[in-house]
Amino acid sequence: MAITVLLADDQHLVRSGFRSLLKRDRDIVVLGEASTGDEAVRTARALRPDVVLMDIRMPGMDGIAATRQIVADRQLQGSRVVILTTFETDEYVFTALAAGASGFLTKDIDPEGLRRAVRVVAAGEALLSPGVTRRVIAQLAHRPAADTGSARLAALTEREREIVRLVASGLSNDAIAGHLVISPLTVKTHITRAIAKLDVRDRVQLVILAYETGLVRPGWAAAPTEQPPSGG
Structure with a gap:
């Protein structure tokens, strides 16, 4: 079955670009688009996509608030949100993850990386870029x-x-x-x-x-050092 995607970004050219990149693979289908956070929530509820690619800065309700509503909706338990933004700041990263996002990527990701990210998250995994992963772990x-x-x-x-x-x-x-x-x-x-x-x-x-919860503490190590993966 194809992986269904909802694109949420206030810039039409950005949405068009993502749509063009994703439709090159037959196993990924873009079901719809949204230009505001409110529209993203409404469209997600109507279409129930597997993955929502969510911008942060949008008119009205922003992407963080929209993510929080989508994650809290029991009818959308099968939908996963990936924050895709230009702004890779700690404030955005931790706020997005606390809101329930399953991934956080910046818009300079390469086309194959974007398609792989959609597949990883749709499979029920979480995905962060290596730089974000290191910072999240260090902060936590x-x-x-x-x-x-x-x-x-x-x-x-x-x-x-x-x-x-x-x-x-x-x-x-x-x-x-x-x-x-x-x-x-x-x-x-x-x-x-x-x-x-x-x-x-x-x-x-x-x-x-x-x-x-303290299950893992600063300085804990029980496995060989490995670069944090981009997914899996």
């Missing part, structure tokens, strides 16, 4: 652990805890599989179960929770 590593952390993590098995720690360190599924000598499919299964048990939306929110 210095947050104090929440007092309720141990209670919330009690539902996880020891293996699930171990894998969540490795996810939070920035490793891909393949790298985790190699480190633990298990299959990538087994890793993905454990991650899926952890996401369900902890009631978080995706991999990004799983990483945030791992640091906020």
